[in-house]
Each structure stands twice: as C-alpha cells, then as structure tokens.
Amino acid sequence: MRTPLAVVGLLALGVCLMANPLYLPVSVGAADPAYTHTVQPVTAESPVGPGSAVDPSEIDDGAVVAHADLDPAAREAFDRAREAADGGFGVEDPDERVDSLSYPAEPTLGDGLLVVEYEGERYEFWTRTVEREPGPVVFQRALLQPVAFLVGFLAVVAGAALGLRGRLGGEGVSRR
Incomplete structure (x- = not known):
C-alpha cells in the first residue's frame, strides 16, 4: 500500500517542480x-x-x-x-x-x-x-528554476523506477 502512494507522491512532486517556469519568477519589486x-x-x-x-x-x-x-x-x-x-x-x-x-x-x-x-x-x-531585472528575479531564473527542474526530473525518475520495481515483481520476492 505504501509503494503506490510513494509513486504517486514522487510523480506529483516531480511534475510540480518541473513546471516551475509556469509559476516562477514571482515579480519582486520594480525593474x-x-x-x-x-x-x-x-x-x-x-x-x-x-x-x-x-x-x-x-x-x-x-x-x-x-x-x-x-x-x-x-x-x-x-x-x-x-x-x-x-x-x-x-x-x-x-x-x-x-x-x-x-x-x-x-x-x-x-x-x-x-x-x-x-x-x-x-x-x-x-x-x-x-x-x-531585480536581483531576486535573476537568482530565481539562474539558479532556483534549473535546480527545481532537475530535482523534479529526478523525482519523476525515482517514482517511475519505484513503480516499475513493484510491477516487475521486485517487491515481496523471497530469496532462498
């Protein structure tokens, strides 16, 4: 039960982080x-x-x-x-x-x-x-957005790997 919830959570987190250019940069002050x-x-x-x-x-x-x-x-x-x-x-x-x-x-x-x-x-x-551009916007575009996208991509890959591991029988297999 925990694995499907973790897969969905990782995929949702990954998609949200990868979509960060849609909601960042937040305007901080005037130009x-x-x-x-x-x-x-x-x-x-x-x-x-x-x-x-x-x-x-x-x-x-x-x-x-x-x-x-x-x-x-x-x-x-x-x-x-x-x-x-x-x-x-x-x-x-x-x-x-x-x-x-x-x-x-x-x-x-x-x-x-x-x-x-x-x-x-x-x-x-x-x-x-x-x-x-104000300094905080430059920081968001140069550092925050690429890092958030990368972390989101890794979360999607981790969610997919966890989901595939469960489907391929990696979970609950006893080794003798």
Whole structure:
C-alpha cells in the first residue's frame, strides 16, 4: 500500500517542480533602470535611416550634429563614452542623466541616437534606458528554476523506477 502512494507522491512532486517556469519568477519589486551612453564610429551597417543600413557617405548632413554644437554636458558625456574602453558608460541615478539628451528604451535617429561629427569622423551617440531585472528575479531564473527542474526530473525518475520495481515483481520476492 505504501509503494503506490510513494509513486504517486514522487510523480506529483516531480511534475510540480518541473513546471516551475509556469509559476516562477514571482515579480519582486520594480525593474531597476540604468541609463547608458554609447559611442561608436558610423559604419555601413549603422541604423541611420528608419531600419535601413546606408553608406556612411550618404548620411544626410541635416542629421549630423557637430561636436562643438552639443550642449556642454552632452559634449562631456560624448567624450566620456568615446574614451571609455568598452565604448560607453552607464549611470543609475536619474539625476546623473544629461538634461539635453533623451533616454528612450528604443532609440531612433534624433531620439536617443545622434550622429556626431568629431575631428572629421562621424560617430553614433546612443543614449537609452535599460530596464534590468531585480536581483531576486535573476537568482530565481539562474539558479532556483534549473535546480527545481532537475530535482523534479529526478523525482519523476525515482517514482517511475519505484513503480516499475513493484510491477516487475521486485517487491515481496523471497530469496532462498
């Protein structure tokens, strides 16, 4: 009587644990925004048009902003991003953003994406808002969900093995 109950219990536990992506992650707090500033040279693959790649020599001069014409705070952010080893930097405090720049989640030319001419070269200057997941949600997705799935899988295998052992006559067989 105990074996069928254990088999059903292990199978139920295993299925519940393996289905954890359906009920995890539980939202814990609001997303944590960061504001990024990125500078890279304009290339043929630059998104200067509405979703199209164009030859850098064909960029409309009306879309290009001279470095000297940038607001002093924007010019400082551009220089800092251009000089950064990885091509950019981020800030977390909304008060540290540059007031003259926009920070959309999806930048477009003129709104989060500027083409800046500096020392004869043209650069893409990206400013955007990046929503980051709170730490507990990252923990759930990176560690808790995979471990729960693995434990659930092992519980299903154990339940199946226990059930098959009983059916194949492994239970109650006397050895002489």
